[in-house]
Amino acid sequence: MNPEDVIICRCSDVTLQDLYDLFEQGYETYEELKRIARVGMGPCQANTCGKMVQWEISKAFGIPLEEVDIRNTRPLTMGVKLSSIEAQADEE
């Protein structure tokens, strides 16, 4: 399949070809790729693309999968409306 047609990150619209281009330019870790291409920064917070990016890094640089640093997971685990937080907030 044409790497330009393979979507890796649906939230930020990053294709497999985009990853190949970034590897070529020297961005080799998940954290570096995230900051240039926004992969994993969208509403799903890398729940879709995280594993795939790890796998592509592993293949591209010949690093065993279990040694590829995975993304840093940050709160919240799912999107929450600020007004819902406000409604539950502690009184001053």
Next chain:
Amino acid sequence: MKNSAQVVIIGGGISGCSIAYHLADEGVKDIVVIERHYLTSGATGRCGAGVRQQWGTKMNCMLAKKSVDFFENATEILRYDGDIEFKQEGYLIIASDAEETARFEKNVALQNSLDIPAKALDRQGALDIVSHLNPEEVHSATFCPTDGHLNPFTMTDAYYKAAKRLGVEFYTYTTVLDILTENGEVKGVVTDKGNIETANVINAAGGYSKDIGALAGIDIPIYSRNHEILVTEPVEKMQGPMVISFSKNIYCQQTPHGGFIMGRGDKNAPKGLDIGSNWGFLDAMSKTLKRLLPPLAELRVIRQWGGLYNMSPDSQPIIGGTKDLKGFYMACGFSGHGFMLAPMTGLLLAELMTGKTPTMPLEALSLERFDDAESFESEQSVV
């Protein structure tokens, strides 16, 4: 890794990358940047991406104004192939009461005297610019249309690529462990990947600058503190400018990508190097937001994180050398606004180190200004 260099820069944030570019641009050869993780892994990649010139001290105003002049042309100057997303749609600073209004009016007079096109607005003037503000929370406001947003990742990348083209070498995932000195002069740095002999070290280590100073035996009067921030899901464009209030403790802007980023400080957060995320931040932020910008409370938060403010005694940066150690230079103590000042940070240090007359006088940015506790003027316009 090379074992000697003309200049070793510690820290691959916006400051280190800008300094590297400007030094190389001034003709300095053999420059090395050492970064413990990846570029932008420090405060730079965690910041609010805001660029403003509406400051309360002359020095901060001048640094910010000249930096904006650079950002306006940065893509061409640095020949960058990406998008730095410099969006100049202004900063709207909200005053909560008569006292703040009076202070801001003075600030605007200072800003105008330095060619910064800020203006004072009444409540209606503020609402004309951001209509979803809660009028009850607004006493008055000031607005500068040339302030705005800039992407920290790509801006750093632009400096990095331009510096690399000029021959600068970057060592990422490399940690500086020690600085070697002899008879009051810098001799080299020790890293976990080897030693580099050098006569010039630049401390651009952000939140870790005090520790880097200590390695060289220089006591820098700065400390670090965690500042938290969040981003929402991307939505259709609904807000042009950054909205900020010092008294309400909030800054909030919509990025070109559509997500809103917003942050606030916590004076009770312990000093130190922790950058964890706390529930209390979401709690306080949701309340302030709901009061000041009610419709934005309907947005979903998708991520929160923290980063270090590196605070100096007057909330202005320390840029320069020190008489106590030849070859040791500092670019630290940015006090929460070092991203937007980076062009001047790089230019001023490069001018100083190559013996040129600096674009701006450096005394007010020197480490020595703090020797006389009475002599410095503090910046009040900070979140």
